[in-house]
Each structure stands twice: as C-alpha cells, then as structure tokens.
Amino acid sequence: MRGAWSRPLAGLSPRASAGLWAASFIVPLLIWCALSYLPFVWHPMVRVTDPGDVAWMTPGALVERPEFMTENAEVAARQGRPAVGVPANPVFLPAPHDVVRALVTGFTTPPARPEEPWLHQSLWHSIKVIFWGFLISSLIGVPLGILCGAIPAMGRLTEPFIEFFRYLPAPAFGALAVAVMGIEDAPKVAIIFIGTFFQQVLVIANTTRRIDPALLEAAETLGASRRVLITRVVVPGVITDIYTDMRVLLGWAWTYLIVAELIGVSSGITYFINQQAKYRAYERVFASIFLIGVIGLVTDIVLASLGRQLFPWLRTARRGWFSALVAALRGRGGPAADAAGEPDVAAPEGIARA
C-alpha cells in the first residue's frame, strides 16, 4: 500500500512513529549542520586568514563578503596582494559543535566574574521561580476552573472578569509587582502567576464542561449528592484532560519566565543568557536556550509517561512502572486499593463479545 501514510487519520506503526519522532529533530539539525559546515550554503561572511595588502584587515577578522570583494578589487587594481579568507557565518550563528562544546563546558566553566552565577545555578533559580509560580497558580486555578465548569452560576460570576483580565499582558504588571513585592524573586513568581492563572481557569473550566452529562445523570440515579457529583464524577471524569491542559500550560509558564526574570534584579537563565550575549558568546546563548527546550521536552515526556501510569483506565496494558514504584515504596504488601479494585483476576486484555 503505497502512500498509505497520507490518508487522513492514518494509523502509524510504532516503528514509523518512533522514526518520525526522531526525524522531526534530525531534519532541523541537518539544516543547521548544512548552514554551518557546507561553505557554499549561505556563509555571507569571510573570515580573513591572510590580510594581504588590505591595510585594515587582520587575520581572524569577519568581513562581509561584498566588502571583502570590493577591497580585493581595489587591491588588484593597485597591483597589490589580495586578501585571502574562508567563507564564514555571522557570529550569531555558531556551528553545532561549538554549541555542544559550550553545553558541556557551560557547567564546568566558572563565571566570568566571581559574583555571577554558574550556569546550573542560573537554571536551578529559574526552575524554582517557575515551580512556585505554577504551583500557586494551580492550587487556586484548578479547583476554581473545575467549579466554574461544573456549576454554571459560578462560571458566569467569575469567567467574564477573568476573560477580561487575561488580556492584560502579564509583563505589564512588572513595575507594579516590583513596587509591591520588592526586587527579588517574589515579583517574578507573581508574573508567572498572572500569566498562567487566568488562562488556566478558563481552559480548565472549558475542559470541565466537556464531561458527559449522562455520567452525572447516572450518578444522580445512584444516589449521588451534589458534592459527590463534583468530587466523584466531575473531577475523575475530567482529570485526564486537565492533566493534558496542565502540560500545555506549563509550557506557557516557561514563556512568561523569560519576561519575569527581567524585572527587578535580573536573574536566572535569562540573566545568564543576557550576560553571555554581552560577551558575544553566542554558542553559550544557544546552549542555554536549548537547555530550556530540553528541560521542557524532558518534563513533558516524563509527565506524559506519569499520566499513563496515574490513569490506568486509559491504557490496556498491565501494571506500569508507577504502581510498581508505589508498591515498592509501601513495602511488600499491596496497597489498600488493590484489595478492592484489583483482586485475584488480572485485568483481561482485549475482551471480545459477550
């Protein structure tokens, strides 16, 4: 079946899926490599190896190609020795191997000035700010979102204002946050909170509204009170979708981090990046930016995997690593829930007709 992949909603074999996953990273990497290592691709600059008779050039200098040509033409007209150089990229596009080297040395190189933080200190600082901002936002935003989604009166009372507030750009509160909370980490956490919270309430309220009303009706005919409807039907019914929402929202929180870290005393990974840019160490800038991407990607993969473990009804397979871990932590005796929920019979897989 040629071209089967192009059918809308076509299924993918695990191998093809893994291959495409890898390709989505490899292709951009190859483009970057091509730009960096193939002298005939782009390379708008010339790195001078021998200045010849051009007076102002020095070995190692980066000159724009047209300028280099003009100078050489002038020198040639004067019967002088032309300058020699190799094609090069601008300083702001370091080659992959430079960035990889910077990534490794970034953790081993002491900061340029003693009072500056190391790379890992900067990163850790950023992660702490994100963590607190996102945690505080979620502690209020998730329950409020669920309530707004589940109880229309509640949603009507809060959502219009939140809808308005979410259009106010979080960074605009920077000055205010500094005035109220000082110049250290508190205003940064506040910016992440403001950036996350209002979106969070609306997104989660919308997710909650998608619960199948028939489930609520079924629960009512089984004698569920209103409180039970929320705690035992709405919450478990939407928790998997909310979990997915939270993964997306965490990505947004990282976006606000960069702005948040610029207010008050600049700090964290943003400060690190800015310092390196000042020193024109662009390979370090790239390394730090990639580091954020890697942290985001790894977090998301871990959370996705954790999600599959936390919500066993979404998967067909057996006990996963998480329940095994929990069982191990609790000691050899199976958890109490096992006694009720998972007795003698192992969950049958792919059960056919009645």
Place this chain on the structure above:
Amino acid sequence: MIADVAGYLDQAPEVRARFTKLKERPVILDVRDLGKTFTAPGRPPTVALDRISFRLHRRELACVIGPSGCGKSTLARLVAGLEEPSGGEMLLDGKPIHGPGADRGMVFQSYTLFPWLTVLRNVMFGLEVSGTSSSAEAIGEAKMWLELVGLSKFASAYPHQLSGGMKQRVAIARALANRPRMLLMDEPFGALDAQTRCQMQSYLLQIWKQVDITILFITHDLDEAVYLADRILILDAHPGRLREVMEVPVPRPRTPDQFLEPTFIAARRHLEELIHPRAAQLADKLPPFHMAIAGDEVE
C-alpha cells in the same frame, strides 16, 4: 384483520390468573395525570406528555412503546427525577417523587459506566456514596451482583475493555446493587446489535426472575416489548398520550421460541396497528421521484 390468528385479548387461563394475582400486589409506582411541557424562549411550547396515568405493581415488568417523539424517554426521566414534571404527580410506595434518588435505578441507552473505575468499583459506586455499608460489605455485595449478571471474571477490568452488551449488564448490576424499589430502563439495548440484544433480553428476564424488582422498560422494538412485558403502555405522539395499556397474553416463562406462537404474533400485530399507520402515511407523502437506473425493469 386479526381474526385469522388468536386475538391478543384472548388470555389463556394461567395468564389471566397471573394478571389477577399481579393486580393484587401492592402498587409500587402510581403515576397520576403526569404532564410535561417543554418551553424554550421564542418557540411554541411542546407538549411531550399529556395527562398520563398508570400504576405499576410490585415485580411487574412494564414496557412503554410508541412512535418516536411520543415522550417515552421523557416518561422514564420524569420518574427518575431527572426532569421536573409540569403537572400531575408520581408516587413511589405512596410517597411523592422529588428529584433523583437511589430508590429508582436507571439504565440508559448510552453507556454510562464510569470509565475511570473498574467494573467492581462501578457496581460499588451507589453503595459507597450512600455510605450505609462498610467497604468490605460493599465489595461482597458488588461481587454478588456481578455474579448475578455473570461478569465476576471481569471485576477488575475497566469499562473500555468490555463489549457493549457487557457494559449494559454491568450497568444493570450497578443499578440493582443499590436495592432500588424500581428499575427504569431507557432503551438500554437500543445501541446493541440484533443478536446481542436478543441475548440481553433473555439475561434481563433471568435477572428479573431472581430479584424483587419492578421494571419500567422503554423501547421502540415491538418484539422486545412483547417478549419482556407483563403489560405494555402504548403512547401516542404529539401530544404524548397514553393510548392503551395492553396485557400481554404470552405465558411465562418466556423463551425466544414464543416469537412464532399465535398469541405472540397477535399481540405484536396489535401493537403494529396502533403504532404503524402513522409511519405508513408519512411514507406516502414522499414526492414521486424517478431516476433512470440500470435494472429498473426488475419492477
């Protein structure tokens, strides 16, 4: 028209005796002048149910049948308390019904098992929220009901691992585990394929035989109604009115073989005559339409 087969009104002596005894049993559900009008702003109000009155006796299995749009489902939802009636009253064991409650179980056409709970936990749901029994008792109780519907083996499976028929059997067990006074079934087998549906009907009769439960069963399937019911409430559409209450002359115990017996056919034919003419008229109203098709000469 129905002279050539036994009339649906001719009841064999044992059937008549059964109905006499049935009517002596206490009344579980007493519906009086029940009405439901749906109003939406900007639209004329629609009368879904108009002054419906009937009584269900203990351990009776009654089916409600009627053309689509006659308010069958609305009737079940009103009794379940999921909708507020616009008029009349409903008494369960002599006490008025207000809102949904554990004393009336319901099985829906759509699958309503909680996907995040195992089969056993689904059956335990009602017991847990009522909080009357300890966790250990609830487990024992739920296992008993699962056994009754023949799904003990699947106690730890999740709903998505079950077939449609099995899901509905769990839903029945879940509703019964609450020990309700009556069970409302709103086209519970409507989404199943024909064979599974037939099987489920037999399952239901078996379960009903073993449990003290009064059942109000909504269906649009005439065979299903005759096969299951003691009495059939036949509704008219627009507005939904109770047209007739039919005592099914087919003796119990029921078996699928009876589908071909004269009493069964007579009862079914009577239902068809009550419900069908409307549908037939509708078909007549379609405009004539001709298209040159290869093979037209077959007619």
